[in-house]
Amino acid sequence: MPAELWFKSSYTSQAGGECVEVALPAGAVWVRDSNHRGEGHMNVTPSAWRAFVRAVSSGRVGVE
Template identity: 45%
Template sequence: MTHQPDEPTVPEPVWCKSSYSSGEGGECVEVAAAHETVLVRDSKWGAGDRLVLGVSAWAGFVRMVAGR
């Protein structure tokens, strides 16, 4: 009998869709907080590539698009 150690599990991030996204298949962006990063993905392609941004980079982006 062999014992294999349990593999550590990383919880799947909780994705939040933009409030500007429609249910009609338009441009949809989702974000999720991860350890010291913010993940960004296309909600229509959830298994696809993700952008990984540092918290300060994300905050700067949000300020820029909000016009502040």
């Protein structure tokens, strides 16, 4: 995935600590730690990503 197709998630901390980047290839969502880009990424379905974001947004899932 070319570097320019990755973007910082809007849910990333603005304090500069936790940095999550997301890429959206066809039919998937890739997630990686921008502080450790060379360590790979997690691949999830778009519906799983939406469910995760909803759970975090609602407070049902805590993120540290």
